[in-house]
Structure formats: structure tokens, C-alpha cells
Amino acid sequence: MNSSTTLSDVFRSHPIRIPLSNLADFRHLPDSYTWTPEDDLLFSASDSDESLPFIDLADPHVAARVGHACTAWGAFRITNHGVPSRLLDDIEFLTGSLFRLPVHRKLKAARSENGISGYGVARIASFFNKQMWSEGFTVIGSPLDDFHKLWPMHHLKYCEIITEYEEHMQKLAARLMWLALGSLGVDEKDINWAGLSSDFQGAQAAIQLNHYPICPEPDRAMGLAAHTDSTLMTILYQNNTIGLQVFRDDVGWVTVPPVPGSLVVNVGDLLHILTNGIFPSVLHRARVNHVRSRFSIAYLWGPPSDLMISPLPKLVNPLHSPLYPSLTWKQYLATKATHFNQSLSFIRNYHLSSDQIS
Secondary structure, three states, rough: OOOOOHHHHOOOOOOOOOOOOHHOOOOOOHHHHOOOOOOOOOOOOOOOOOOOOOOOOOOOOHHHHHHHHHHOOEEEEEEEEOOOOHHHHHHHHHHHHHHOOOOHHHHHEEOOOOOOOEOOOHHHHHHHOOOOOOEEEOOOOOOOOHHHHHOOOOOOHHHHHHHHHHHHHHHHHHHHHHEEEEEEOOOOHHOHOOOOOOOOOOOEEEEEEEEOOOOOOHHOOOOEEEEEEOOOOOOOOOOOOOOOOOOOOEEEEEEEOOOOOEEEEEEHHHHHOOOOOOOOOOOOOEEEEEEEEEEEEEEEEEEEOOOOOOOOOHHHHEEEEEOOOOOOOHHHHHHHHHHHHHHHHHHHHHHHHHHHHO
């Protein structure tokens, strides 16, 4: 991959379908949206009363707490994160305004067949036979053209919200990255691609706006099926409607109720590789309900697209050999486009087998 590779190139892994009807208009769940355990083995997995860790970023022991949450859960909630509540209100308002538009208006900014930005369904939809009860809008780079199609008179205001949100999320992601890695003894000299200011300014990101409409039969539907994120980490803001769940093998599905002003952070596949498997990349999904719509905004944060990612040397020793090979984000997504949630296992097994042969 050359230096001209863009984040759009990185994410363009498999075709995207677009919703052609308003889900909220359905009075009965169509067969194409009706899920069973045959459609997803984890669909009917048990729920747990466990609670995802909640971390105050002003806590003097925050690095240790973040490290423990990353190791034990692969996810956690944060408060005192520095993102203004006014900005969270603004991004939620933008998301609601977008998805409340008539379908014909949203389709003006639909993703092209091989595109990445714009309106459509979840990227993982191609891996499942059944459709998900949700719609989304992806922002990579400037949303000016798409927003002008949606709001000819007000697009500049919404573009300003996206720009400010990206700036805050980038700073927060860099801070969380150092807290997580610092708990493992990793520092600035161990990651030369963090940049001269160690602020990861070369990192790339996408903003994913999600809408989960009211559903007539929520127990038989799926908002977003179980998956891991192909990122370093993801920072999620959700409105005050329950829907997010994370999975732990020993307890099952854990619901993550929204807490005003808080954010949810989860480890992505690339951070799992970078830490040589110490931080698990957590499975998560979104359920729906028959009372209220749910909105969420995911900040999908990753490395420079042409950077080789591999287990950090500081986390490798004679007793802990590297579990994964070096690969770029684009190379990893090419694997995930074929192997989906088994991608980490696939490249790990392939790498270990190759080592044994050599």
C-alpha cells in the first residue's frame, strides 16, 4: 500500500446495501428482519446482571483502572472525559435531524456502490442472511457535499458540529491510548508513529451515525449483530435509550445502559494485535425496542492506513512470542472481509503455523 492510500480505501472492503423504506412504517416484522439462532449463534445467548466498568478520567489511578478494564473486558465507560456536554447534545441533535428526514431525502446522500461515506446500512450486513433493524450514515473527511444534499440551507452548521466533534474525539482517543498502553509499561519511545508530540496526529478515523427505529417485535429483531471493531479503539456516544450490549465468554451478554454525559470505549482488533492479545477485542451488538428510537455515534479510530501494525516489542519476550504478524489496516480489513469475526483467529493460526514451518 502506498502513501496515497486514504481511509476510504481502507474501509472499502465489501459492498454496502442501502435501506429503501422507512422501518418505522412497518407494523409487523418482515421475515427478512426476523432473526433466529440459526442466523446468529449468539442471538439467543443469555444476558447477565454484570456491569461494565465505569471510570472517572479524573481519578488519580486512572491508568491502572483503564488497563484493568481493557484486560478484563475490552470495554469500559468513562466520565470527566473533557468533551463538552453542549457538543454531545449537538451531535445527538444532528444525528436525530438526519435520520428523521424522509427516506427520499436521505437517499440523496446514499453511499455509492463502492463508496464509503454517506447513507446506508451497517457494513457488516453482507455477512448475514437477515437484515438489521437500523440505518447508518458514515462520515470520512469533510461531509460538506453530503450534508449540502441533505440540508441545502443549513449544511454549514452541521459541518461545524462534525469538525468540532472530530477534534475532541481525536484528543480523547490519543489520551485513552496512552492510558491503556501506559498500564502495560509502554511509553512514547516504544511507538514512533505517535508523532513528535505523541498525539497520534497521523491517525485516521471515521464517524458512524446510527439509528435504531422503534421495532414492532424487538425480541425477534437485531439492531446490529455481534461483531468486533476493526480499529485501535472505538468511542461511542449513545442517547438515553438502552440497546448496547457487550459479550464476555464467562457471563454472556452485558447490557450497557446509557448514563448522561458518559461515553463507552471498546478495544478494537488492531489494539488487540498491538498488545499481543493482552487486550481482548470485545464482541458487541445493539438490540432494539418497541417504545423509543435509539441513536448512537461511534468514533472509529485507527492508525495511519499504510502503517505496519504488529505486537509491540516491549510486550514480546521468550515466554510470550508474537501471536500475530505485521500487517496494515487495509490488509487486515481484506482478511476481515472474508473471515469476519474469525479474522483474528485466522491470522493468528496462520502466523503460528508459518513460524512452526520455518
